[in-house]
Amino acid sequence: MPLLGDDRRNQEIRRFPILAYALVPLAALVLQAWLPRVMGRFAWFDLPLVVTVYFALDRRSPIQGTLMGAAMGLFEDAFSNHAIGINGVAKTVAGFLAASIGVRIDVENHTIRLVLNFLLSLLSSGIVVFVSRFLLGLELEWRWYTALFAAIGNSLIAVVLFPLLDRLQIRD
Amino acid sequence: MESFFVRYRNIVVLLAILLAQIIGLAVQVRRTADGRSTLDTHDGPGVRLIRLWAQALVSPPELLIHASKMGSKGLWQNYVDLRNVRQQNQDLQKTIDRLRLEQAALLEDAKQGQRLQALANFQQKYVYQTVAAQAIGSSGSEQSHVFYIDKGSADGLSLDDAVITPDGIVGKVREVFPRTAQVLAVNDQTSGAGVILETTRIRGILRGNAAGRLEIVDILADKRIQKGEVVLTGGGDQIFPRGLPVGVVENVVQDPERDSFIDVIIAPAAHLDRLDEVLVITSTQARFSPEQQQDLATSEALKGSEAAAIKEQKKASEIMAERLPGLIDPNLPPDQQPLHDSSNPTTVAHPPVALHPDRFTPGNAPGAVPDATSAGKPDSNAPAEGDAATQPKAQKPAMKPGSAQSTPVGKPASPAGKPASRPAQPKQTGPQTGKPPQNGQPGENN
Numbered sequence: 001m002p003l004l005g006d007d008r009r010n011q012e013i014r015r016f017p018i019l020a021y022a023l024v025p026l027a028a029l030v031l032q033a034w035l036p037r038v039m040g041r042f043a044w045f046d047l048p049l050v051v052t053v054y055f056a057l058d059r060r061s062p063i064q065g066t067l068m069g070a071a072m073g074l075f076e077d078a079f080s081n082h083a084i085g086i087n088g089v090a091k092t093v094a095g096f097l098a099a100s101i102g103v104r105i106d107v108e109n110h111t112i113r114l115v116l117n118f119l120l121s122l123l124s125s126g127i128v129v130f131v132s133r134f135l136l137g138l139e140l141e142w143r144w145y146t147a148l149f150a151a152i153g154n155s156l157i158a159v160v161l162f163p164l165l166d167r168l169q170i171r172d
Numbered sequence: 173m174e175s176f177f178v179r180y181r182n183i184v185v186l187l188a189i190l191l192a193q194i195i196g197l198a199v200q201v202r203r204t205a206d207g208r209s210t211l212d213t214h215d216g217p218g219v220r221l222i223r224l225w226a227q228a229l230v231s232p233p234e235l236l237i238h239a240s241k242m243g244s245k246g247l248w249q250n251y252v253d254l255r256n257v258r259q260q261n262q263d264l265q266k267t268i269d270r271l272r273l274e275q276a277a278l279l280e281d282a283k284q285g286q287r288l289q290a291l292a293n294f295q296q297k298y299v300y301q302t303v304a305a306q307a308i309g310s311s312g313s314e315q316s317h318v319f320y321i322d323k324g325s326a327d328g329l330s331l332d333d334a335v336i337t338p339d340g341i342v343g344k345v346r347e348v349f350p351r352t353a354q355v356l357a358v359n360d361q362t363s364g365a366g367v368i369l370e371t372t373r374i375r376g377i378l379r380g381n382a383a384g385r386l387e388i389v390d391i392l393a394d395k396r397i398q399k400g401e402v403v404l405t406g407g408g409d410q411i412f413p414r415g416l417p418v419g420v421v422e423n424v425v426q427d428p429e430r431d432s433f434i435d436v437i438i439a440p441a442a443h444l445d446r447l448d449e450v451l452v453i454t455s456t457q458a459r460f461s462p463e464q465q466q467d468l469a470t471s472e473a474l475k476g477s478e479a480a481a482i483k484e485q486k487k488a489s490e491i492m493a494e495r496l497p498g499l500i501d502p503n504l505p506p507d508q509q510p511l512h513d514s515s516n517p518t519t520v521a522h523p524p525v526a527l528h529p530d531r532f533t534p535g536n537a538p539g540a541v542p543d544a545t546s547a548g549k550p551d552s553n554a555p556a557e558g559d560a561a562t563q564p565k566a567q568k569p570a571m572k573p574g575s576a577q578s579t580p581v582g583k584p585a586s587p588a589g590k591p592a593s594r595p596a597q598p599k600q601t602g603p604q605t606g607k608p609p610q611n612g613q614p615g616e617n618n
Contacts, residue, residue, distance in 0.1 A: 030233045032312035037319070040445040041384060043312075062182040070189050078226030079309075080316030081346055081356055083200040083211055084219055085193040087313075092193070096186045128315075135194070136201050137209035141361060141382030146314055 014058040015170045024165065025051050025068070029075050044146070045153035046121065048072040052091055053120055053158065054165055056098035057107040065102075069095025083136065090127035094120045108166075110159055117158040121151035211362070214331060215347065224349055227320070231352050234309040235322060242306070272470060273478075279467075301455035302336075303327055307447045308352070317360035317384055318343075321450060324351045332411055334453040340417040340441025341365065341405060342450055353452075358418075359384045359444050366406035367418050369436075372396045375406050376436065378418060386419060386438040389427070393434045397424055403438055413456055417441040 028047040036043035052072050056065030073091030077084040098120060105112055125147035132140040177184055200219060201209050215223065305321035323329055325348045333345040335355050343363065347354035356363050359380035367378045367388060374397065376388035388403070401421045407414025419438040427433035 026229070026233070029312075030230055030237070030309075033230060033309040033320075034234060034237055036310045036312055036314075037307065037447075041314070043314070048312075063185045066182075066186050066189055070193070074193075074222070075226050075230075076312060078223045079230070079318075079320075080311040080313050081318045081354070081360065081362060082313075082316055083197050084222055085197040085200075088193045089190055089197075092186065092189055096182070100182075131197070136197060138201070138211070139208070139361075140315065142315075143382050150314075 013060055016055075016058075016168050017170065020165075020168045021055075024055075024168075025072060029072070029079075032076070033079055044149040045157055046124070046150055047157070048076055049091060049094060049121060049124055050117060050154050050158050050161060052095045053098045053117055054162055056095045057102035057113075057116070058169075060099060060102045060107075062096050062099040065095035065097075065099030066092055067095075069093070082132075083138075086128055086131050086136075087124075089131050090124040093127055094124045097123070113158050113162055114155045118151045118155040121154040122147060125150065220347065223347060223354070227349055227352055227354075230309065231320065231349075234320070238306060238308045238322070272467065275467060301453070302451040303329065303454050305335075305353075305450050305452055307355075307450060314384070315361075315382075317357040317363075317380060317444075318346065318354050319357065319447065320352050320354055321452070322352060323452065324349045324353050326350050328454045329353050329452055330454070334412045334416075335450050336412075336416060336453065337442045337447070337450055339443070340419060341412055342442050342444065342447065344411050345452065355450070357444055359386050359440065364409070365412055365418075366408035367403050368406040369397060369421070370402040370404055372401065375408070378403075378438070384444075386440050388436040388438060389433075391434060391436065393426075393432055397421060397434075397436060399423065413453065 025048065028051040032045075032047045035045075035047075049072070052065070052069045055068050056062075059065065069091035070088050072095075073086075073088035074084060076087040076091075080087075098116065101116065107113070129140065129142050132138045133142075200211060200216070202212060204210055303323055305323040305327075307319050308322050309320040311318045321335075329345055329348050331345055331348055335342045335344060341358060343355045343357040343360075345353050346356040357380070358365055358378060361380050361382065363379055365378040366375065368375045372394065374391060374394060376391040378386060378388055381387050399421055403418040403420065405412040405414055405416040405418060419440040421436055422439040423437040425435050425437065427435050
């Protein structure tokens, strides 16, 4: 299977019902807030980031990916006690990059999905640390292996979740 | 110009959104006097509004999930899993009775402490009113140890209210919304609480580290701090009342940045990772709450009734003792005492009569002439009766053969040689109970 998409696929923009745009991110936010209470410290995943990457890849619009990432990140910040905007910046960049990459590659390939989620998760964690510690000068202790575990968790979730979300697409 | 924005609209939108967020971040961060950057303890109006919107969007599904979970859990616990409840209830009732008695004593001490504090012009705050709440959600981020509860300002919650469980402290209310509230857990990096070590009385500041563990920072190295020592709230932070359990010392490590300081790792008393129900302290007062006062009255009533019951038992035993024949009648000779049982069918084994008596024969020893009149009198060689230290020596004459012949078995030969079965004699305490006198002073062991 070629990793780079052909011209027809590059022009293809997947569409979803309006409710999917509203309910899937909301469900991701709710589960992200609820599951850590059940799983404790083993909640190594970031569902809003996974959903952001999915919609950015499938919509193939950097602007929409940017807006989606910004919205999800700001919501995540709003639930925390951190400054609002730290996750917003990280997921904005992640959404933009995912959409930009999605234009050029085959987004239905599982390997690409896995690797892309892994790399974007690491990038997002790195941006959070960069903004917190270097841009804002906050004393934020950080553990690299937690970011690594979260990236692995996101990748595995994406492999399972993306085919399920594909079923929500509007087929012509 | 128009073509530039059209051509680079993606990157322009990205930069515009990033710039807006960075400006927003810059507004939220401020510089402290020592040059460090920090966030405001409480959010500004704009930030709070964003948090309120986000919470308003997410809290209804969270509440729905939580209600479903609690419903199924309650169905199981209230209707299915009720085995052994009756026995547990009885055990708990016994525990409550015992604790009430103990509480009575403790509250007496607390009352006295209050009076002394009033004299010293120091007001100790007591937990006066609490609101039970359920944890419904979390921040979703490992770097942010906050969670949300299903009670808000409509339920009387306010900023900086302490949040506890019966096991220990949990955190404080950081943000209050109408129906929900955000709680900052004590294991967050930005939290802080004044604590004191129970035995060493060393004070410190409790905070969370990157791993979400509790640690006490800014204390000098001290070898007295041992693993397992209990940590309590110090009461100096104006949030947590004094004396609430925090946890126990799990480890002591060197401060990586300062040589003379240590970090004390604490195992939290409350299960911070799995919180379901919490109590929010909405009011602290310098007096007992009505519930505590009611418990005190109940405890005192129970204590009074128990004392009355003991008094009744003593009185009944005294009446019985008066009505029953006495075991010892001082007016009767020993062989006519009620304790003397002449119905004993056991024949007394007298020594056989010697064929050739000599001076070793019982009754022939000099000075051992049987004298019936000396049976009830103290031996002249015996020590004074009250001299408990020499009492064991005084029992030896009772074994004298001459006395044994003239005195029936079980009858004491002399007051000093009374058998241990005579409890009515008041000064036979030390040696007869088998307890040696304390400190070598006879008669002080009671």
